[in-house]
Amino acid sequence: xxMKLCLARLVFITGVIGLTACSTLxxxxxxxxSFAIQDTVSTPIARDIQPLLEAHPxxxxxxxxxxxxxxxxxxxxxxxxxxESIDAQYYIWHDDLTGNALYNRILVAADRGVRVRLLLDDxxxxxxxPMLSVIDAHPNIEVRVYNPFANRTRRVGDFVxxxxxxxxxxxxxxxxxxxxxxxxxxxxxxxxxxxAAEDVGFGDMDxxxxxxVVLEISAQFDLYWNSEWAYPIAVLNVDMATDSAAVEAFRSxxxxxxxxxxxxxxxxxxxxxxxxxxxRLSEFDYAWSDWVLAYDQPSKVEATQVSADTHLAPKxxxxxxxxxxxxxxxxxxxxxxxxxxxxxxxxxDRGVRVRVLTNSLxxxxxxxxxxxYMRYRxxxxxxxxDLYEFKAVRxxxxxxxxxxxxxxxxxxxxxxxxxxxxxxxxxxxSFNLDARSVALNTEFGAYFKSPESARxxxxxxxxxxxxxxxxxxxxENGDLEWVTMDEGxxxxxxxxxxxxxxxxxxxxxxxxxxxESQL
Numbered sequence: 001x002x003m004k005l006c007l008a009r010l011v012f013i014t015g016v017i018g019l020t021a022c023s024t025l026x027x028x029x030x031x032x033x034s035f036a037i038q039d040t041v042s043t044p045i046a047r048d049i050q051p052l053l054e055a056h057p058x059x060x061x062x063x064x065x066x067x068x069x070x071x072x073x074x075x076x077x078x079x080x081x082x083x084e085s086i087d088a089q090y091y092i093w094h095d096d097l098t099g100n101a102l103y104n105r106i107l108v109a110a111d112r113g114v115r116v117r118l119l120l121d122d123x124x125x126x127x128x129x130p131m132l133s134v135i136d137a138h139p140n141i142e143v144r145v146y147n148p149f150a151n152r153t154r155r156v157g158d159f160v161x162x163x164x165x166x167x168x169x170x171x172x173x174x175x176x177x178x179x180x181x182x183x184x185x186x187x188x189x190x191x192x193x194x195x196a197a198e199d200v201g202f203g204d205m206d207x208x209x210x211x212x213v214v215l216e217i218s219a220q221f222d223l224y225w226n227s228e229w230a231y232p233i234a235v236l237n238v239d240m241a242t243d244s245a246a247v248e249a250f251r252s253x254x255x256x257x258x259x260x261x262x263x264x265x266x267x268x269x270x271x272x273x274x275x276x277x278x279x280r281l282s283e284f285d286y287a288w289s290d291w292v293l294a295y296d297q298p299s300k301v302e303a304t305q306v307s308a309d310t311h312l313a314p315k316x317x318x319x320x321x322x323x324x325x326x327x328x329x330x331x332x333x334x335x336x337x338x339x340x341x342x343x344x345x346x347x348x349d350r351g352v353r354v355r356v357l358t359n360s361l362x363x364x365x366x367x368x369x370x371x372x373y374m375r376y377r378x379x380x381x382x383x384x385x386d387l388y389e390f391k392a393v394r395x396x397x398x399x400x401x402x403x404x405x406x407x408x409x410x411x412x413x414x415x416x417x418x419x420x421x422x423x424x425x426x427x428x429x430s431f432n433l434d435a436r437s438v439a440l441n442t443e444f445g446a447y448f449k450s451p452e453s454a455r456x457x458x459x460x461x462x463x464x465x466x467x468x469x470x471x472x473x474x475x476e477n478g479d480l481e482w483v484t485m486d487e488g489x490x491x492x493x494x495x496x497x498x499x500x501x502x503x504x505x506x507x508x509x510x511x512x513x514x515x516e517s518q519l
Contacts, residue, residue, distance in 0.1 A: 023150040023157070026235050033226045034117065034142075036087065036179045036218035043083040045180040048282045049210050060211030061286030062448050064428070068195030069266075069273050071187055071206050072098055076270075077281070078177040079105045086116045087176045087221045091169065091430070092124045094190035095131065096197075097261050102189060103135065104258040107251065110140035117141075119225055121170040122148040126155060129237050134250040136233050137242040143233040144225060146170040147301050152236060167518070168301045170224070171430045171441040173206075174217055181281060182209045182217045184444060185428050186417045193415065196266045200365070201409035203390070205330075205416035207428045210281065213446065216293045220444065227298040287450035292319075294429070296442040306439055312431060313438045319421060319447055326353045328420035328457055332390075332413070334358035335372040335434040335519045336380070345383030353386070355461050357469060360389035360482075361507055362498040363413045369434065371510035372519045381474055388461075388469040389482070390414040392498055412468075417445075420457045426450050435517045470497055 040046055052061060065071040079086060079102065086109055093099055110116050118135070122145040125132060129152060136143040147168060149155045158166045176182040185206030191197035193204055209217065224230060261267055278284055294315040297303075308314040320327060320343075327347060334356060336344065344354050364370045380387055392411050419427040429445015431437045465471075470482040475494070482493045496504050 023152075025148065025150045025231070029231060029235050031144075031226065031228075031230070031232060035222045035226075036176075036215075037085045037115065038179065040084050040178040040180055043178045043180060045078075045081050045083075045178050045281065048280050049180065052282055052286070053211055056211070056288040058212070058290075059288045060209055060213035060291055060448070061288050062213075062291075062428075062446070062450060063208040063284045063286050064450075064453055065183065065185070065206040065208060066204075068187075068193060068201065068204065069269055070277075071183070071204070072194035072196070073270050073273050073277070074206075074208055075102060075175055075183060075189075076105060078175060078181055078183065079109055081281075082109055082114050082177040084114065084178045085176075086114055087119075087174070087218065087225075088117070089119045089170075089172050089174045089221055089224065090189055091121045091171045091173060092188035092190060093120055094124075094188075095128065096191045097257075097264065097266060098191050098194045098196050099189050100254065100257040101261040104254045106141070107135070107138065107254060110138050113140065115140055117221075117225060118143045119146060119170075119221070119230060120144075121146050123169050129233070130240060130246075131250065132233050133237050133240040133242050134247055137247055144230040145233060145236070146224065146231075146298070147229050148231045148236055165301060167440060169441045170298075171437065172220075172224070172295065172444040173430050174221060174444065176214060176218055176221065179218050180210065180214060182214045183207070184209065184217065184430075184446065186415055186430055192409075195269075195409070197409055199409060200411045200413055202413050202415035205418050205428055207446070208281075208284070209446070210286070213291050213293060213448075220293070220295050224298045224442075229298050229301050287448065287453060289449035291446050291448040293446050294427075295444040298442060300440075300442045303439075311438070312429075312443045312445065316419070316427060316431065316445070316447075319419070319425070319427060320347070323347065323352050323421050325351075325422050326355070326420070326458060328461060329354070329356045329433060330358075330414070330416050330418050330420075331356070331433040332359050332364070332415050332417065333366065333369045333373075333432040333434045333436075333519070335369060335516060336376050337435065337516060338376075340433070341376045341379050341383070344380065344385050348384035354384070355386040355388070356380070357388045357390060357414065357461075357465070359414045360392060360470060360498070361496040361503065363390045363392035363411075365413055366519075367503070367507050368510055368514050369519050371507050371514045372434070372516045374507070374511050377472060377480060378474070381472065381480075386461075387472045388465055389472055389497075390469050391484070420454045423455045423458050424449055424451050426454055426457070434519050436519055439517070 132143050149158045151157045174184045187193040187204045187206050192202050294312045296312045297310040361370045427447045431443040466485040470484045475481045482497050484491050
């Protein structure tokens with residue numbers, strides 16, 4: 001179960017169950033302020049990329065990470081190259097093959113003197129307090145959690161007694177090494193995000209950034225890290241045993257898990273990847289550009305209104321307002337609401353081609369989100385928006401053509417969140433086009449110029465999208481139909497594809513009453 005599904009269900013459940021015993025968060029918490037280390041120009045990462053920065057004064061470089069294994073390998077590369085600091089900020093960090101491998105590399109980095117600050121949203125930490133406390137016990141690592149649950153063992157009680165606060169989560173995802181290079185985008189940490197899971201593979205998007213933008217990413221991290229909503233894990237678990245025996249036991253287990261990862265099929269895939277890719281950051285291709293970094297303030301947890309001063313969404317809207325020819329929206333959870341639906345139709349009316357890719361019902365891991373989205377399909381299509389839904393069935397023939405070994409996940413799902421503007425600009429980040437990203441969760445992203453990637457994105461919609469998505473359109477009777485291509489043959493269906501009758505019935509039933517503001 002994904003965190004978005006868990007959160008949506010719990011919020012719904014709180015409306016129909018009674019109150020339970022409540023706990024309170026500790027008061028007068030001592031948070032020693034800390035900030036990104038500035039003097040890192042002599043680190044290996046800085047020395048490697050310095051010629052590139054000198055060749056592009058004032059600009060930043062952006063390298064897209066579309067493949068899951070690429071994204072994992074790049075995170076490992078940054079962690080292993082870090083000499084001074086690692087700052088990691090995530091909504092989800094699973095204790096699975098890839099999550100444990102990254103934890104192990106972070107411990108090794110801390111052993112060699114790297115300062116590590118790990119900031120996690122508290123929704124995904126249930127049952128992980130002992131592990132996080134042991135990691136936090138390392139003298140060079142500090143763990144903090146954003147907007148924590150006061151009740152550490154029976155969290156549903158907090159959803160009932162403190163719903164408004166606990167319903168607001170930190171969805172940002174960044175990893176920064178030595179204040180010189182950073183990864184940001186849509187991926188959490190876990191096997192399904194890095195093409196390492198066998199049950200489901202999330203199609204996703206990250207970007208590696210170098211140059212002055214990294215200083216802004218670090219400033220964003222500092223803002224969250226030092227905010228009143230980030231609690232040191234130690235103050236939430238004052239009775240948690242972190243003696244030397246517990247630390248040693250965890251280190252032994254972590255090293256063993258790292259060996260398992262190294263000797264796994266996925267380990268072979270990563271080694272194959274690394275042998276075919278550059279060994280230095282400076283050898284990757286970058287789009288050099290000015291940029292706009294956009295993120296919600298950590299105080300969004302208590303905000304009552306969406307404001308351009310404190311929220312990301314209005315800044316993203318400004319980019320859309322300037323679009324002249326084409327707007328592409330890729331959002332796994334797409335619930336536009338009546339106002340934004342009308343906005344997209346108005347863009348079409350003034351000559352902008354609007355194309356949207358979101359999940360089909362079968363590919364969507366949160367059926368309640370699909371229930372909210374399906375209310376707007378007819379209006380969008382009638383208004384001229386080109387609407388596509390991602391297939392849950394993986395395209396193995398396409399992957400084979402790419403010549404790479406892969407884990408054979410049985411189902412595909414879209415998780416990427418990015419936007420293309422006029423075949424010139426991209427916005428890559430954590431922002432879903434739904435009410436939760438607009439008003440509840442904190443989000444992060446960057447707007448930058450990348451004509452080559454933006455044109456490639458447009459070309460995929462022109463030439464390839466019918467291979468991995470359905471075009472949703474209206475038939476001659478005004479009813480919805482789904483059209484796709486399968487081995488060169490056009491396929492048309494008159495219902496949500498690849499689903500059972502009961503799944504369609506239940507989703508349609510939910511669409512009548514599901515609270516859109518929570519999706």
